[in-house]
Amino acid sequence: xxxxxxxxxxxxxxxxxxxxxxxxxxxxxxxxxxxxxxxxxxxxxxxxxxxxxxxxxxxxxxxxxxxxxxxxxxxxxxxxxxxxxxxxxxxxxxxxxxxxxxxxxxxxxxxxxxxxxxxxxxxxxxxxxxxxxxxxxxxxxxxxxxxxxxxxxxxxxxxxxxxxxxxxxxxxxxxxxxxxxxxxxxxxxxxxxxxxxxxxxxxxxxxxxxxxxxxxxxxxxxxxxxxxxxxxxxxxxxxxxxxxxxxxxxxxxxxxxxxxxxxxxxxxxxxxxxxxxxxxxxxxxxxxxxxxxxxxxxxxxxxxxxxxxxxxxxxxxxxxxxxxxxxxxxxxxxxxxxxxxxxxxxxxxxxxxxxxxxxxxxxxxxxxxxxxxxxxxxxxxxxxxxxxxxxxxxxxxxxxxxxxxxxxxxxxxxxxxxxxxxxxxxxxxxxxxxxxxxxxxxxxxxxxxxxxxxxxxxxxxxxxxxxxxxxxxxxxxxxxxxxxxxxxxxxxxxxxxxxxxxxxxxxxxxxxxxxxxxxxxxxxxxxxxxxxxxxxxxxxxxxxxxxxxxxxxxxxxxxxxxxxxxxxxxxxxxxxxxxxxxxxxxxxxxxxxxxxxxxxxxxxxxxxxxxxxxxxxxxxxxxxxxxxxxxxxxxxxxxxxxxxxxxxxxxxxxxxxxxxxxxxxxxxxxxxxxxxxxxxxxxxxxxxxxxxxxxxxxxxxxxxxxxxxxxxxxxxxxxxxxxxxxxxxxxxxxxxxxxxxxxxxxxxxxxxxxxxxxxxxxxxxxxxxxxxxxxxxxxxxxxxxxxxxxxxxxxxxxxxxx
Numbered sequence: 080x081x082x083x084x085x086x087x088x089x090x091x092x093x094x095x096x097x098x099x100x101x102x103x104x105x106x107x108x109x110x111x112x113x114x115x116x117x118x119x120x121x122x123x124x125x126x127x128x129x130x131x132x133x134x135x136x137x138x139x140x141x142x143x144x145x146x147x148x149x150x151x152x153x154x155x156x157x158x159x160x161x162x163x164x165x166x167x168x169x170x171x172x173x174x175x176x177x178x179x180x181x182x183x184x185x186x187x188x189x190x191x192x193x194x195x196x197x198x199x200x201x202x203x204x205x206x207x208x209x210x211x212x213x214x215x216x217x218x219x220x221x222x223x224x225x226x227x228x229x230x231x232x233x234x235x236x237x238x239x240x241x242x243x244x245x246x247x248x249x250x251x252x253x254x255x256x257x258x259x260x261x262x263x264x265x266x267x268x269x270x271x272x273x274x275x276x277x278x279x280x281x282x283x284x285x286x287x288x289x290x291x292x293x294x295x296x297x298x299x300x301x302x303x304x305x306x307x308x309x310x311x312x313x314x315x316x317x318x319x320x321x322x323x324x325x326x327x328x329x330x331x332x333x334x335x336x337x338x339x340x341x342x343x344x345x346x347x348x349x350x351x352x353x354x355x356x357x358x359x360x361x362x363x364x365x366x367x368x369x370x371x372x373x374x375x376x377x378x379x380x381x382x383x384x385x386x387x388x389x390x391x392x393x394x395x396x397x398x399x400x401x402x403x404x405x406x407x408x409x410x411x412x413x414x415x416x417x418x419x420x421x422x423x424x425x426x427x428x429x430x431x432x433x434x435x436x437x438x439x440x441x442x443x444x445x446x447x448x449x450x451x452x453x454x455x456x457x458x459x460x461x462x463x464x465x466x467x468x469x470x471x472x473x474x475x476x477x478x479x480x481x482x483x484x485x486x487x488x489x490x491x492x493x494x495x496x497x498x499x500x501x502x503x504x505x506x507x508x509x510x511x512x513x514x515x516x517x518x519x520x521x522x523x524x525x526x527x528x529x530x531x532x533x534x535x536x537x538x539x540x541x542x543x544x545x546x547x548x549x550x551x552x553x554x555x556x557x558x559x560x561x562x563x564x565x566x567x568x569x570x571x572x573x574x575x576x577x578x579x580x581x582x583x584x585x586x587x588x589x590x591x592x593x594x595x596x597x598x599x600x601x602x603x604x605x606x607x608x609x610x611x612x613x614x615x616x617x618x619x620x621x622x623x624x625x626x627x628x629x630x631x632x633x634x635x636x637x638x639x640x641x642x643x644x645x646x647x648x649x650x651x652x653x654x655x656x657x658x659x660x661x662x663x664x665x666x667x668x669x670x671x672x673x674x675x676x677x678x679x680x681x682x683x684x685x686x687x688x689x690x691x692x693x694x695x696x697x698x699x700x701x702x703x704x705x706x707x708x709x710x711x712x713x714x715x716x717x718x719x720x721x722x723x724x725x726x727x728x729x730x731x732x733x734x735x736x737x738x739x740x741x742x743x744x745x746x747x748x749x750x751x752x753x754x755x756x757x758x759x760x761x762x763x764x765x766x767x768x769x770x771x772x773x774x775x776x777x778x779x780x781x782x783x784x785x786x787x788x789x790x791x792x793x794x795x796x797x798x799x800x801x802x803x804x805x806x807x808x809x810x811x812x813x814x815x816x817x818x819x820x821x822x823x824x825x826x827x828x829x830x831x832x833x834x835x836x837x838x839x840x841x842x843x844x845x846x847x848x849x850x851x852x853x854x855x856x857x858x859x860x861x862x863x864x865x866x867x868x869x870x871x872x873x874x875x876x877x878x879x880x881x
Contacts, residue, residue: 322369322469323369323370323371323372324372324469324471327372327375329375329378329379330374330375330378330482331473332475333476333477333480333482333483334378334381334480334481334482334483334486335378335482336378336381336382336480336481336482336485337481338481338484338485338521338522339481339522340522341517341518341521341522345385346514346517346518347514348384348385348390349485349517350510350513350514350517351390351394351431351432352381352384352390352394352489353485353488353489353492353493353513353517354425354510354513355394355398355436355440356373356377356489356493357489357492357493357496357497358423358426358440358443358493359373359398359401359443360373360455360493361453361455361456361493361497361740362443362444362447362740363398363401363443364402364404364405364448365401365402366401366454366455367451367452367453367454367455368452368454369454371401373455374471374486374490377482377485377486377489378482378486380397381482381485384397389433391432391433391435391436392433392435392436394436395433395435395436395439398436398439398440398443399439404442404443404446405446406446407445407446407447407448407449408448409448409449410445410446410447410448410449411447411448411449411451411738411739412449412738412739413736413739413742414736414739414742414744416744416745417736417739417742417743417744418733418743418744418745418818418824419500419502419503419733419741419742419743419818420741420742421497421739421740421741421742422496422502422503422509422741423444423741425510426440426441426444427441447738447739448738449738450738451737451738452737453737453740454469455467455469455470456498456735456737456740458734458735458736458737462732462733462734462746462817463733463734463735463736463743463744463746463817464734464735464800464802464816464817465498465734465735465802465816466802466803466816467494467802467803467804467805470490470804470805470806471805471807472805472806472807472808472809472810472811473807473808473809474808474809475809476807476808478526478529478530478808479525479526479529481521483807483808484520484521484523484529485521486807487520487533487806487807487808487810488513488516488517488520488521488536490804490806490807491533491536491806491812492509492512492513494804494814495509495540495814496509496741497735497740497741498735498740498802498816499540499542499814499815500733500734500735500743500799500815500816500817500818501541501542501799501815501818501828501829502741504541504826504828504829505539505540505541506539506541507539512536512539516532516535516536516539519532519535519536520532520533520536527553530547530550530553530810531550531553531554531610533547533550533806533810534547534550534553534554534610534611534612535609535610537550537612537812538609538610538611538612538613540612540814541612541613541614541829542612542614542797542814542815542828542829543612543613543614543615543618543771543772543795543796543797544772544797544799544801544813544814544815545612545812545813545814545815546612546812546813547612547806547810547811547812548810548811548812548813549810554607554610554611554626555606555607555610555626556607556626556627556629556630557629557630558629558630558631558632558652559631559632559654560629560630560631560632560633560652560653560654560655561628561629561630561652561653561655561657562584562586562627562628562650562651562652563578563579563582563583563584563586563651563653563655563658564577564578564579564584564586564628564650564658565577565578565624565657565658565659565660566592566624566625566627566628567621567624567660568617568620568621568624568768569839569840569841569842569845570839570840570841570842571620572591572592572600572842573591573592573600573624573627574589574590574591574592574842574845575587575588575589575590575591575592575639576588576660576845577658577659577660578658579655579658582653582655584650584651585637585648585649585650585651586637586639586648586650587641588846589641589842589845589846590639590640590641591639591640591641591842592627592637592638592639593638593639593640593645594637594638595635595636595637595638596635596636597636604620604623607623608623611623613795613797614795614796614797614828614829614831615793615795615796615829615830615831617768617792617793617794617795617831618768618771618794618795618796618797618831620768621768621769621795625657628650628652629652630652631652632652632653632654633651633652634649634650634651634652635649635650635652636648636649636650637649637650661682661708662707662708662767662769663680663681663682663705663707663708663765664678664680664705664850664853664877664878665682666680666877668680668683668684668685668688668692669691669692669695669696670695670877671695671696671698671699672873672876672877673872673873673876674700674701674861674865674869674873675698675699675700675701676699676700676701676702676703676857676860676861676873677695677696677699677701677702677703677760678702678703678705678877679692679696679702679703679704679705679718680704680705680708681704681705681706681708681710681711681712681714681774681777682705682708682709682710682711683711684710684711684712684714684718685711685712686712686713686714686717686718689717689718689721692718693721693756693758696758697756699758699760700760700761701760701761701762701763701860701861702758702760702761702762702763702860703762703763703765703853703856703857703860704718704762704763704764704765704781705765705853706764706765706766706770706774706777706778706781707765707766707767707769707770707791707852708769708770708774709769709770709771709772709773709774710773710774710777713773714777715751715776715777715780715781716751718781719751719777719780719781719784720751720752720753720754721753721754721755721756721757721758722751722757722758722762722781722784722787723751723752723753723757723783723784723785724753724757724759724785725753726750726751726752726753727750727751727753727783728748728749728750728783728822729749729750729751729779729780729782729783729821729822730748730749730776730779730780730819730820730821730822731745731746731747731748731749731820731821731822731824732745732746732749732799732817732818732819732820733745733746733817733818733820734746734817734818743818745824748822749822751780751783758784759785760786761786761787761788761859761860762781762784762786762787762788763787763788763789763790763856763857763859763860764778764781764782764787764788764789764790765790765791765852765853765856766778766789766790766791766792766794766832766834767791767792767793767794767839767852768792768793768794768795769795770791770794770795770832771794771795771797772795772797772798772801774794775794775795775796775797775798775827775831775832776798776819778794778832779798779819779821779827779832782832782835788835788836788859789832789833789834789835789836790834790835790836790838790852790855790856790859791834791837791838791839791852792834792837792838792839792852793830793831793832793833793834794831794832795831796827796828796829796830796831797815797828798815798819798827798828799815799816799817799818799819799828800815800816800817801813801814801815801816802814802815802816815828836855836856836859838851838852838855838856839851839852840852848878849871849874850874850877853874853877854870854871854874857870857873857874858870
């Protein structure tokens, strides 16, 4: 294969490579603008005390005169009248997969900082020194691009570090004129990257979609340079042998399997097959090596298996036909620091499996090679974060197809069995969950019933990151319309907390919903809860609140408690977006309240403005950090480094193991490193049921500030960045892909952030317009010198800002 131009590779890998390399990493880019406005990109990477510097060149254009702007992601830069770019912000991604770059251009030097959240390593990378002029005394890193099978492999070979860093992509499509290229990443962040050139070559647009986020970048470039770039694109040799997933198409249009009834014996037989099929998928070299289309092998054997007199003997013979095992040398073993071990005791159950099948399966486990790979799973970074690039979505398959329904359950159940770091926290016996949901999923009467049963299966995992996508339309109650109101559970009761603007509603803020269409609310909630996936009950109720007023368009009878009396209302459901309700206070991200109290909310936090926030809060004697929200930007290190006066460990992760599926081992501990100015003051961190995932990780870090307390109620209990995978019928699911723990190894998952000062809103307090959580925090921060009326005055100050 001929080489693809380096400029294209840099566009593809700019956000993927460096952030994975080491726990402590400083990264910066420098762009020098010359007379011809051609930019040369210099990249510097430092690994702690073992410094490695190298230069890479990427030619592109900044136009610093006229009206041209440089775009990347959600925001754009602007330039001054004299042509200098000032205060540029470049953002990409969303949620737990995002990066933010900030910088300025002055005197022809572009200074840049990056904060990123990728694959569980949530870091920021400040530039400690001005990058002026070329980087000196650098050690060269050699780049190599070649083809391995159906993959494009890019390697950085670093003689100083003594090991390569590999980034693997698969070419999906390239059109004849070179104006459109599609590359699918097979490592780090599975997904697709599309590069588009305008016909005249004046625009390069990069669109990347991957599990957990997306990047869209647009760069204006000189047509002449674009022509060079396009000319440099060389179509790779695609004559390499395609994978088994491309050549085996026998069941692409349907499995041909119908399962219209089940008895106990058949259920147990199918449950056994699901376990054995999944075990082989991640342990037998014929499957882990990619020589079998394992989905279709299931369809091939299933009719004969169901008809066999002896299920165990049939499975043992079937496994024997997969090929001989080569003796392992060396053999795989569990990592010494395994926090979670595989749940494989069932392999020794000779009563259930029979002696021969039990021995065969145990031999397969024992004969795993130490360098055991995985065809269907990639593990990225030091954490061992799993991605599933080869799980096919079978977009056009009929959801009534019995074989594909079974495949969906088997695939999902085994991904959780072997790659979910919190498997041990699942309520009940996970093996029994497979048996329980087999008939429910296989015999569901309609496609919507089938999807609803999959949602119920998702809920059994007990992880707030788990969803079936799409499923919002089938979660009860179903319907196209909703109340013009937002609901929040206060004192475990559904309370109207906001109304739609300019839409007349019979409901009033403060109403407590008691029944809908004559059905008691407690019974409704109990019936609907099994379909809502959450880590704990507060987060489940929080999720259910978004759907509570949904249903068929038109009037519905609602009974509410209002001002001590019960009222029956006719509430109109309308086609409209959900009414928004924030738990924190809108307005400026950082502001000063009377009594020298600082207030900082993360719902609008922008890491590029951290210096502005610090200046605003400089005279504060106490600080409230409101994380009753999802942070708009990654704040753990950008802000956290100013909350500690010494290196402070606060978290550690666990990740999967390719050679020991089902095992999860510890990665290095994560620390906050101090950076001036130090916010040396009492701090109150506010959390509640709306605080999930990144918000919880942030609270985990900030609570280790020397004089910090957490105030509020139980958070969502879902942490560890999200892994995603495809399911047949063009569906997807996701889960917490790495285990996230405090530095002392104590868990947060399902438990949530436990407040040092537990406080929740009351219905009476809400009706009075009070923020009781913030009030409690202010009383703690200011002590006995503050009166109740003064506390309420401070809260009113925030309300007046809004």
